Amino acid sequence: MNISSFGFFKGMNKNMSVFTMLIILIAVFLTGYFPVKSSEIFVTIRQVLNPFLEWYYVLIVAFLLFFMIWLGMGRYKNVRLGGDLEQPEFTFFSWVSMLFAAGTGVGILFWSVAQPIIQFQNNPFTGTQMTPEAAITGMSLSYFHWGLNGWAIFSFIAITMAYFSFRHNYPLTIRSALYPILGRYTDGIIGDFVDVLAVIGTIFGIATTLGLGVEQMNSGLKEVLNINTSTTLQLIVMAVIMLIATISVLSGVNKGVKLLSVGNFWLSIIALGFLLIFGPTQYLIGLTVESTGDYIQNILRMTFHTNVTHNTDWQAVWTVFFWGWWIAWSPFVGMFIARISRGRTFGEFVAGVLLTPTLITIIWIGLFGGTALYEELFMNKDIVSAVNADVSGALFIMLENLNLGILGNITSFLMIVLIATYLITSANAGTLVITTILAAGSTAPPSLHRALWGIILTLLTGVLIVAGGLETLQAAVITAALPFSIIIIIMIAGLLKSLSLEETPVRSGNESLSAREPWILEKDVGEKGTIIDELNPNVKKLKEPEYK
Known part of the structure; x- marks a missing residue:
């Protein structure tokens, strides 16, 4: 690959870096100067693509789920991401903390209350809405969009990149998975194009995540400190978050990113414990258990639902958006998970990346979303109207309805801190991933470019917020995900071809090399x-x- 050895782009692929910067800066310029028109274009593209994506994304995600289960339980389960005698770089707790924080921390904080309440009102799987039975369905649909299917996307990208990089000494980039299919041509313009698509999808995925998180922080500041929500405040919060994130990422994965990830993981545990103690404990446990059973029973039905028999926009608004978001996000999260997963076997990796975050997600949504549903069903709190009026404020409205006085205010403030730490973790991991791809897989890309991409991410997120907020963010990420979904299909073929050439499945401790x-x-x-x-x-x- 064309890596510069001097000048401003030293250590980077100059052509890829310049081309990617131009595309993003043009998007920033056009969206900033023509916010209304830009929003209309993104939304129109989304509406045109929806009928196709309602079945296309469904098939891709369904295949990846079964494919990952096969990799984790089939003949290749003992293949190691690295040398046959290599041991994991991080402890299990640190590993899970980092992959969850970088993966879905911000998004799940945003949607853990709002989504169950919205699904409780309207979904294609329940006849009677806003009933105790609809609450169970609303919870299981929330698990569906944040559980196994989504993590199958992340885990596939991660295991593929880790396999080719750590086991075959290829660069830690998306293009490496295409070597078995395209051979030496991946070192040229084709490989550059693939990695640029991955970077663009990553940038829009992170921008969506940061935008949602900043909107939620804005709502939290209004509830706790009585600061009025405004676009200006959101932009200020965005700038502060990215400044801290850029400083953090310069310290490296083993320092800044790891410490932040473990810290916000512990804060999350404290938040869950608080709700379990001060919330409707018996109802929360019962609802979580029953809705988990409903999720397990209906996962195939939900996985293959394509809206073909329903004249509604539910599939496009929810499943298409979430699958597009996960796909756009997958190069970023996938590379980050790959970076921290060296030394693990396929079996260990799949069990950890599929099951552990899904279990944490179920517990989190079960307690937070379950508390909101209890307030609506049994406490006569009209949280439905509040959520419909302001989705980003759902979490803080739920906490306020518990009527815990000063303790509730303290908890709301801690939630703002938690959102901020998750935003910082996602942002610094994102800038690290972007520069790693543009630096041909180097795990230590130039600090100057990490800082530069932090600034570019801030600009893009800011103009998308100004252009139209949540709807524009959702439309942009769905659009950005489509080209990368094609790369995923080619990556599947590349991984299968490479695995077929493993002479024998490598067992843990086996000194022979395949x-x-x-x-x-x-x-x-x-x-x-x-x-x-x-x-x-x-x-x-x-x-x-x-x-x-």
């Missing part, structure tokens, strides 16, 4: 050390006709 990279050209051996597995001296070399 055959790797038989698609490498003989003339490439010794010339591109980044794509040669030096641990295995028996790499098969193919002649050029077999390479294509």
